[in-house]
Amino acid sequence: MPFGIYIHWPFCESKCPYCDFNSHVASEIDVVAWRDAYLKELDYYLAETRGRTVTSVFFGGGTPTLMPPELMATVISHIKTNWVVADDLEITAEANPSSAEIAVFERFSAAGVNRLSIGVQSFRDEDLVFLGRPHTAASGRSAIDSASKLFDRWSFDLIYARPGQSVEDWRLELGEALDYGPTHLSLYQLTIEPGTDFHRQRVAAADEDAGSALFELTQEILEDARLPGYEISNHAATGEECRHNLVYWQGGDYLGIGPGAHGRLTASAAEIGSTTETIQAFRNPAQWLTQVNNTGSGVQKRHKLSSIERRDELILMGLRLRNGISLEHFENLTGGSLREQFAPETISRLVEGGFLEVTDTRLKATPAGRLRLNAVLGALLV
Numbered sequence: 001m002p003f004g005i006y007i008h009w010p011f012c013e014s015k016c017p018y019c020d021f022n023s024h025v026a027s028e029i030d031v032v033a034w035r036d037a038y039l040k041e042l043d044y045y046l047a048e049t050r051g052r053t054v055t056s057v058f059f060g061g062g063t064p065t066l067m068p069p070e071l072m073a074t075v076i077s078h079i080k081t082n083w084v085v086a087d088d089l090e091i092t093a094e095a096n097p098s099s100a101e102i103a104v105f106e107r108f109s110a111a112g113v114n115r116l117s118i119g120v121q122s123f124r125d126e127d128l129v130f131l132g133r134p135h136t137a138a139s140g141r142s143a144i145d146s147a148s149k150l151f152d153r154w155s156f157d158l159i160y161a162r163p164g165q166s167v168e169d170w171r172l173e174l175g176e177a178l179d180y181g182p183t184h185l186s187l188y189q190l191t192i193e194p195g196t197d198f199h200r201q202r203v204a205a206a207d208e209d210a211g212s213a214l215f216e217l218t219q220e221i222l223e224d225a226r227l228p229g230y231e232i233s234n235h236a237a238t239g240e241e242c243r244h245n246l247v248y249w250q251g252g253d254y255l256g257i258g259p260g261a262h263g264r265l266t267a268s269a270a271e272i273g274s275t276t277e278t279i280q281a282f283r284n285p286a287q288w289l290t291q292v293n294n295t296g297s298g299v300q301k302r303h304k305l306s307s308i309e310r311r312d313e314l315i316l317m318g319l320r321l322r323n324g325i326s327l328e329h330f331e332n333l334t335g336g337s338l339r340e341q342f343a344p345e346t347i348s349r350l351v352e353g354g355f356l357e358v359t360d361t362r363l364k365a366t367p368a369g370r371l372r373l374n375a376v377l378g379a380l381l382v
Helices: 031-049 069-082 105-111 125-130 137-150 168-177 208-224 243-249 285-295 307-318 326-333 346-351 367-371 373-380
Strands: 003-009 053-061 086-096 115-121 153-160 185-191 229-231 233-237 253-257 262-266 276-281 301-302 356-357 360-365
Touching: 003 031, 003 208, 003 243, 031 125, 031 262, 031 285, 053 069, 053 153, 069 105, 105 137, 115 137, 115 233, 115 307, 125 208, 137 276, 153 168, 153 346, 168 208, 208 229, 208 233, 208 367, 229 301, 233 326, 243 307, 285 373, 307 326, 307 373, 346 356, 346 373, 367 373
Parallel strands: 003 053, 003 253, 053 086, 086 115, 115 153, 153 185
Antiparallel strands: 185 233, 229 233, 253 262, 262 276, 276 301, 356 360
């Protein structure tokens, strides 16, 4: 079974107005304290995961390229020393395309990172200003150029459905993105999340019709470019999917290291239907550091998922995927049959409406179902 480790670096140069992630602006960072805390929390989980093969490591944030490369190298070395790691271990770091961060790409490659995910967000300077991004379109292009020379695997993000963005505007921007020859793209609709500056400013999200038109155009253009959407917001050539994120979407186990990080651990990963626990760390960086120093981990709570909670989690995540949910995989994880989880008339109604597809081996949302996934999930998870 795939097993991932997520490392959260919570610091950014500035807070973007649309961001609801656990990110913070700090004038000073005690790198030694953070190094010691990361290693201490990794060691905390070692006893209950020793023998598991780590298939992916993901440095997220925040802005991980603000993490000193020596610290990243130390964390990677510690993981490789203490766990079995896959021969094709995927090590991803998120990056922003400011000139200062581009300068450290080579040092991250030397530290062991073999996949870079760049937060380009837009090729339009005026939209980058609106999004509160501290880089320019030119530096975004420079970051892609640099990453393509240093990393065999790289990806970048764009945000669409921005205020006033037309279908034709987005078509042109997607064309610019594809000119770089990416094998993976993450394309997110702008959402206005509670607690963000955009929410406080009452910035309006695209209406349903506009969002749907842009989503459908995205699928059409990326399909033609042989980068199908393997997940609602993620597109990749065959074999270039982000393996770490697939751990989440397919209900696998992973450790969450750092403030606000989440994890999932199954009591016996090889045992069918074994109980899975969710783990959540303290969000506040200072509180997390104190907790790690005092107890060995920053855990705020651990919770054993009920059979219904586990079912719902697998459905919520699995139907985001183009290939949906393997019936055999669901049974291995839960010990129960996926077909028996829902009223037959509910499934029939969604199938007849063109929103779900059920085969002998899989349950998946159709393209129309993925476009209206919240409604599909609402009908299933009542």
